[in-house]
Amino acid sequence: MEIKDAAQFLESCTSHSQPVILQGSDTKAFLGRKVDPNNSPAEILSINEHSGIIHYEPTELVIQVRSGSKLADVTAVLEENGQMFAFEPANFNGQSTIGGMVAAGLSGSRRPYAGSVRDFVLGAEMLSATGELINFGGQVMKNVAGYDVSRLLVGSLGCLGLITNVSFKVLPKPEQEMTLRLEMSRADALLKMRELVNSPLVSATAHFDGQLMIRLSGKVKSVNDFSKRLGGELIATESSCWDAIDGQSIFPSEQKLWKVSTAPMSPLFLDEAYLIDWGGAQRWLLESERDIWAEVDKYSSATLMRDSAGGEYVHDGEEVFQPLSTLQKNLHISLKTKFDPAGILNAGRMYSWL
Amino acid sequence: MINVDSQKAFLKQLKVACGHVIVDQSRMKVYETDGLTAKKALPAYVALPETIEEIQACMRLCHAFDVPVVARGAGTGLSGGAMPHEQGLLLSLAKFNRILEVDVDNRLARVEPGVTNLSISDRVRPLGLYYAPDPSSQIACTIGGNVAENSGGVHCLKYGLTVHNVRHLTLVSPQGELYELGSHGYDSAGFDLLALLHGSEGMLGIVVEVTVALLSVPEEVSVVLAGFDSTQEASEAVGAIISGGLLPAGLEMMDRLAIQAAEDFVNAGYPRDAAALLLCELDGSAEEVNQQLHQLRQILTDGGATNIKVAATQEERHKLWLGRKAAFPAVGRLAPDYYCMDGTVPRKALTAVLERISELSRQFDLRVANVFHAGDGNLHPLILFDANQPGELDKAEAFGAQILELCIEKGGTITGEHGVGIEKIDQMCVQFTSQELSLFHGIKAAFDATGILNPGKAVPTLSRCAEFGAMHVHRGNEKFPELERF
Numbered sequence: 001m002e003i004k005d006a007a008q009f010l011e012s013c014t015s016h017s018q019p020v021i022l023q024g025s026d027t028k029a030f031l032g033r034k035v036d037p038n039n040s041p042a043e044i045l046s047i048n049e050h051s052g053i054i055h056y057e058p059t060e061l062v063i064q065v066r067s068g069s070k071l072a073d074v075t076a077v078l079e080e081n082g083q084m085f086a087f088e089p090a091n092f093n094g095q096s097t098i099g100g101m102v103a104a105g106l107s108g109s110r111r112p113y114a115g116s117v118r119d120f121v122l123g124a125e126m127l128s129a130t131g132e133l134i135n136f137g138g139q140v141m142k143n144v145a146g147y148d149v150s151r152l153l154v155g156s157l158g159c160l161g162l163i164t165n166v167s168f169k170v171l172p173k174p175e176q177e178m179t180l181r182l183e184m185s186r187a188d189a190l191l192k193m194r195e196l197v198n199s200p201l202v203s204a205t206a207h208f209d210g211q212l213m214i215r216l217s218g219k220v221k222s223v224n225d226f227s228k229r230l231g232g233e234l235i236a237t238e239s240s241c242w243d244a245i246d247g248q249s250i251f252p253s254e255q256k257l258w259k260v261s262t263a264p265m266s267p268l269f270l271d272e273a274y275l276i277d278w279g280g281a282q283r284w285l286l287e288s289e290r291d292i293w294a295e296v297d298k299y300s301s302a303t304l305m306r307d308s309a310g311g312e313y314v315h316d317g318e319e320v321f322q323p324l325s326t327l328q329k330n331l332h333i334s335l336k337t338k339f340d341p342a343g344i345l346n347a348g349r350m351y352s353w354l
Numbered sequence: 355m356i357n358v359d360s361q362k363a364f365l366k367q368l369k370v371a372c373g374h375v376i377v378d379q380s381r382m383k384v385y386e387t388d389g390l391t392a393k394k395a396l397p398a399y400v401a402l403p404e405t406i407e408e409i410q411a412c413m414r415l416c417h418a419f420d421v422p423v424v425a426r427g428a429g430t431g432l433s434g435g436a437m438p439h440e441q442g443l444l445l446s447l448a449k450f451n452r453i454l455e456v457d458v459d460n461r462l463a464r465v466e467p468g469v470t471n472l473s474i475s476d477r478v479r480p481l482g483l484y485y486a487p488d489p490s491s492q493i494a495c496t497i498g499g500n501v502a503e504n505s506g507g508v509h510c511l512k513y514g515l516t517v518h519n520v521r522h523l524t525l526v527s528p529q530g531e532l533y534e535l536g537s538h539g540y541d542s543a544g545f546d547l548l549a550l551l552h553g554s555e556g557m558l559g560i561v562v563e564v565t566v567a568l569l570s571v572p573e574e575v576s577v578v579l580a581g582f583d584s585t586q587e588a589s590e591a592v593g594a595i596i597s598g599g600l601l602p603a604g605l606e607m608m609d610r611l612a613i614q615a616a617e618d619f620v621n622a623g624y625p626r627d628a629a630a631l632l633l634c635e636l637d638g639s640a641e642e643v644n645q646q647l648h649q650l651r652q653i654l655t656d657g658g659a660t661n662i663k664v665a666a667t668q669e670e671r672h673k674l675w676l677g678r679k680a681a682f683p684a685v686g687r688l689a690p691d692y693y694c695m696d697g698t699v700p701r702k703a704l705t706a707v708l709e710r711i712s713e714l715s716r717q718f719d720l721r722v723a724n725v726f727h728a729g730d731g732n733l734h735p736l737i738l739f740d741a742n743q744p745g746e747l748d749k750a751e752a753f754g755a756q757i758l759e760l761c762i763e764k765g766g767t768i769t770g771e772h773g774v775g776i777e778k779i780d781q782m783c784v785q786f787t788s789q790e791l792s793l794f795h796g797i798k799a800a801f802d803a804t805g806i807l808n809p810g811k812a813v814p815t816l817s818r819c820a821e822f823g824a825m826h827v828h829r830g831n832e833k834f835p836e837l838e839r840f
């Protein structure tokens with residue numbers, strides 16, 4: 001669908017209160033709730049055909065991409081120029097789109113060391129629920145004119161508007177990367193992660209199965225020297241373990257999968273976690289029985305990343321994201337109303353009440 | 355709130371709500387302006403609360419009486435964001451100046467909003483830590499103000515702006531309710547309201563507590579100074595450094611007028627005869643810094659640098675930065691007044707924009723000194739003038755407005771880090787369409803339905819734009835015919 005057709009479509013949906021599902025390749029069906037309009041069935045608006053790189057200047061470290069573009073295609077172009085998305089987005093089923101990547105806001109293993117999706121978003125264009133094409137931010141590194149809508153869109157799960165294109169800051173790819181494996185208890189691993197938290201050469205850490213994985217990135221000589229100091233065993237295929245974590249394929253699927261975001265040295269679920277990564281700040285739990293939200297303190301949050309069944313949307317009724325305080329909830333509802341007055345966009349995808 | 359009776363009732367209750375209230379005009383003088391001294395107003399009341407409960411009580415009261423509230427940190431803002439409202443309450447956060455907790459394990463500091471930026475780093479440096487965003491005003495500006503403006507600094511090129519370094523906020527809503535955003539981890543649930551609050555210029559809520567991320571002081575730091583015979587060569591070197599794959603901690607540029615002013619002021623050892631200089635800081639492991647230094651020297655030499663100086667010791671580094679950090683006051687000595695602009699452009703446009711600024715400088719017959727965050731493309735032209743000369747302020751403002759529109763034309767923005775405030779409100783009409791502005795008003799209304807927080811700032815009303823727009827061609831059209839008006 002052309003943008004102008006999509007605009008007309010949305011405008012008409014808003015005026016008829018026709019619910020709409022916004023989606024890219026639907027590779028993140030596991031994340032969030034099933035869109036559940038309570039009156040009429042939802043129409044699907046796919047952004048897939050709206051693809052291509054609009055503007056890429058490697059010397060400026062900026063790329064502007066249409067949101068239907070495949071992440072894999074964009075990454076390939078960046079790679080040809082020795083650059084990358086530093087937030088290391090996972091490419092689910094190899095089909096993820098840029099729009100989906102931004103709307104889901106999931107960052108990968110490099111997150112604690114380089115930053116998140118929203119940290120690298122410079123600007124975004126979107127179609128509002130009423131069919132207006134609007135633009136926020138831009139292609140420059142610093143911009144405080146107006147409220148930061150482009151960062152607000154990151155992780156908004158299509159509840160605020162149809163993201164049509166996004167500008168990102170990109171970074172040079174490191175000259176060399178290698179992953180080391182060290183046998184270590186969870187407690188020792190946490191201390192090691194703390195020690196390495198600001199080490200300029202460390203770009204990922206995770207602990208599971210009694211082993212601490214550390215990825216080093218940087219100039220060849222520095223990486224080699226540092227790896228000797230760290231010791232441990234070199235893992236031959238560097239990327240696979242990090243891809244498996246970020247793509248969640250590393251987790252067995254019989255139980256519900258929870259992701260808990262917390263302070264890196266927090267004791268929260270430390271021992272129970274199947275895997276911890278992000279320098280200790282992210283804990284992955286396989287747990288079907290306990291009320292995880294009730295155990296989470298106010299500085300942390302838990303997300304149900306996968307239902308026990310494994311694949312599709314979490315079933316009706318249940319929430320997926322950490323419950324919000326009443327005041328935050330009201331803010332979400334008011335904001336949603338301003339962006340999407342008829343409430344047609346991805347209703348219920350994030351919270352049952354949104 | 356119009357009638358005298360309700361004003362009296364309000365004041366009476368305000369004095370109950372907050373222990374420290376000022377109504378005496380002579381004592382209010384210090385609040386009449388922020389760093390944008392051309393814009394002045396006296397508030398109706400000033401409150402200096404000492405507890406969060408007092409802030410909440412003030413807000414509840416202002417909400418009930420529909421009294422505008424302007425929050426104020428240190429008042430160093432450069433866009434009039436903290437300029438008082440004549441019928442309103444100026445809410446000073448000055449007494450909230452305590453660092454509440456330093457969590458070394460998690461590298462976090464929980465602080466009150468009135469804490470100065472520099473004092474956080476001062477406190478944690480003995481632990482080998484620091485807070486990265488370092489506005490040049492860091493000795494005075496507050497962390498609450500930094501959040502409200504999403505402030506940057508010399509080290510933001512590598513370490514990001516305030517938004518990248520704040521994890522959690524506690525806020526008081528316009529109705530006086532307390533709430534929290536963010537977490538101590540890297541993610542939190544729901545929309546990214548934490549990001550939205552950054553740069554919101556005191557329009558959405560009162561920040562009453564901030565948790566910032568701390569970083570380890572790097573193992574090795576090196577600062578390189580390079581002089582050039584033209585601003586063009588210096589600008590091109592900036593592009594070459596970034597595209598060469600180097601990621602400097604800071605990359606700053608100064609032009610001749612700024613260099614000379616800084617030299618006269620602090621004697622930093624800058625090359626007086628250079629047309630422009632770059633200051634480039636590299637940090638990391640000793641090994642990485644050495645390798646980068648080697649590459650940097652090569653790029654600078656190839657780029658025509660006439661003078662390269664590497665500061666290795668702490669003292670030498672300090673001296674080189676001293677000139678840059680003192681550049682604003684140094685330039686301030688050259689004329690009775692200066693007007694600081696803050697547009698940002700893509701790096702590749704730097705040469706063209708600097709050239710055009712010097713053309714405009716001749717046209718307006720006002721001198722300009724440039725000292726800015728070159729690595730980010732964030733310009734700070736300082737327009738020199740004398741407000742006592744009739745018409746000079748207007749001329750300086752007209753000149754500034756043209757620079758901002760030039761930035762938009764080059765694909766940039768009217769403000770990189772100083773905010774819109776009252777100063778750039780008309781240029782917002784140039785940068786955004788009415789639909790975009792309407793959405794901004796929607797966001798404002800979601801947080802502050804009755805509009806009591808900092809009214810009239812940051813986002814222009816559509817009718818204001820309609821008036822202003824009469825002389826404007828909107829974004830999308832390449833030409834700006836009004837540029838030749840003067």
Ligand SMILES: Cc1cc2nc3c(=O)[nH]c(=O)nc-3n(C[C@H](O)[C@H](O)[C@H](O)COP(=O)(O)OP(=O)(O)OC[C@H]3O[C@@H](n4cnc5c(N)ncnc54)[C@H](O)[C@@H]3O)c2cc1C
Pocket residue numbers: 388389424425426427428429430431432434435436447467488489490491494495496497498499500501502503504505506507508555556557559560561562682683771772808
């Ligand atoms: C010499 C000089 C150099 C500067 N250099 C830089 C620089 O390098 N980088 C940069 O980014 N800026 C710079 N600035 C601008 C200024 O210092 C920053 O914008 C700073 O963040 C303002 O902090 P403040 O405490 O003075 O805020 P104020 O000026 O008091 O307020 C600024 C805005 O924040 C709001 N506000 C303040 N506190 C709160 C709160 N607790 N809750 C909600 N809203 C609040 C106010 O209402 C106002 O809108 C410079 C200024 C000067 C004078």
